[in-house]
Amino acid sequence: xxxxxxxKKDENQSLKKFLFRYLKAAPSSFVYKMLRKKNITLNGxxxxxxxxxxxxxxxxxxxxxxxxxxxxxEEINGIPxxxxxxxxxxxxxxxxxxxxxxxxxxxxxxxASSEDISLxxxxxxxxxxxxxxxxxxxxxxxxxxxxxxxxxxxxIVIAGLSPDALRVLTGIxxxxxxxxxxxxxxxxxxxxxxxxxxxxxxxxxxxEGDNVSFVINEKEFEKLSDGKKxxxxxxxxxxxxxxxxxxILTDKSIEVSRLRVKLLTGKSHQIRASLKYxxxxxIGDYKYGDPEINKSLRKNIGIKHHILHxxxxxxxxxxxxxxxxxxxxxxxxxxxxxxxxxEIIQ
Numbered sequence: 001x002x003x004x005x006x007x008k009k010d011e012n013q014s015l016k017k018f019l020f021r022y023l024k025a026a027p028s029s030f031v032y033k034m035l036r037k038k039n040i041t042l043n044g045x046x047x048x049x050x051x052x053x054x055x056x057x058x059x060x061x062x063x064x065x066x067x068x069x070x071x072x073x074e075e076i077n078g079i080p081x082x083x084x085x086x087x088x089x090x091x092x093x094x095x096x097x098x099x100x101x102x103x104x105x106x107x108x109x110x111x112a113s114s115e116d117i118s119l120x121x122x123x124x125x126x127x128x129x130x131x132x133x134x135x136x137x138x139x140x141x142x143x144x145x146x147x148x149x150x151x152x153x154x155x156i157v158i159a160g161l162s163p164d165a166l167r168v169l170t171g172i173x174x175x176x177x178x179x180x181x182x183x184x185x186x187x188x189x190x191x192x193x194x195x196x197x198x199x200x201x202x203x204x205x206x207x208e209g210d211n212v213s214f215v216i217n218e219k220e221f222e223k224l225s226d227g228k229k230x231x232x233x234x235x236x237x238x239x240x241x242x243x244x245x246x247x248i249l250t251d252k253s254i255e256v257s258r259l260r261v262k263l264l265t266g267k268s269h270q271i272r273a274s275l276k277y278x279x280x281x282x283i284g285d286y287k288y289g290d291p292e293i294n295k296s297l298r299k300n301i302g303i304k305h306h307i308l309h310x311x312x313x314x315x316x317x318x319x320x321x322x323x324x325x326x327x328x329x330x331x332x333x334x335x336x337x338x339x340x341x342x343e344i345i346q
Contacts, residue, residue: 002061009162016049022140026071072139081125085117097165097321102335105154123159132161146170155310156335165321179314182261185307186280189244190257198239203232213269215277236264245345282306
């Protein structure tokens with residue numbers, strides 16, 4: 001028999017959701033059967049799984065140790081947060097529910113395969129080392145990031161350290177209630193297209209096989225058959241021109257503009273594919289950019305990836321986590337640009 005006493009972090013979730021996480025390898029039918037047979041009880045009573053948990057609830061699993069070990073997750077035994085893989089990760093803000101980080105280019109946000117090292121590994125280790133979650137709690141909940149950046153995009157990544165925080169943060173991200181701003185450098189003088197702010201609406205489709213996104217405008221979209229239209233998603237982006245100048249290389253000089261970008265929708269490669277479509281590709285972008293310019297940047301400045309940085313996030317007012325107004329409510333958080341990017345324009 002296993003007895004679990006819930007903590008404050010377990011509040012505001014259903015019993016069945018808790019059990020599905022704790023017995024993550026068990027079929028849902030097994031969990032429901034154990035509830036029906038009273039092999040799993042809540043506060044000494046039969047439960048159907050729809051009950052909302054609160055701090056101090058007692059969950060009893062009248063199951064053998066072998067069954068629990070078979071179906072439950074292993075305790076965290078991850079990579080220390082001070083590992084060299086995370087040496088350039090900077091913490092922007094942290095409390096017991098929310099962690100905001102400045103991710104360096106080159107580090108995955110989430111694993112693509114089991115062998116990968118990702119920012120999620122850092123989040124898990126940080127939470128354990130700070131005592132935010134215990135080894136026992138790690139069996140049924142693991143903190144995780146809620147917004148994803150491409151491997152070579154640097155900047156702000158947000159993580160939920162408690163179940164309710166993860167739920168709330170995921171909800172406001174998906175509901176587009178968090179304003180997200182990026183900084184990028186593009187080839188050409190963007191002021192020729194727009195003196196200040198340029199609102200760009202279009203449609204995007206991703207080729208999953210090649211991991212490349214394609215952008216078309218409204219007129220092009222309307223010409224498509226109904227079947228092909230379903231392959232595209234509408235995107236909205238605001239590009240704000242900040243300044244332009246010249247990046248001087250030993251073999252050539254190129255005109256470059258710095259843009260501040262606000263995402264109103266969030267589709268894969270939205271910023272990079274849109275700027276390629278507009279004729280101002282992100283410098284250093286080997287997927288959408290100019291090969292000759294990228295070659296020169298790599299050779300002379302050491303820039304080996306696209307220059308795109310998630311610079312700022314602004315949270316809505318009254319973000320409620322675990323029944324209380326979170327300290328992130330209504331606040332803006334910024335992630336400093338890597339030093340190498342600050343001197344691109346001469």
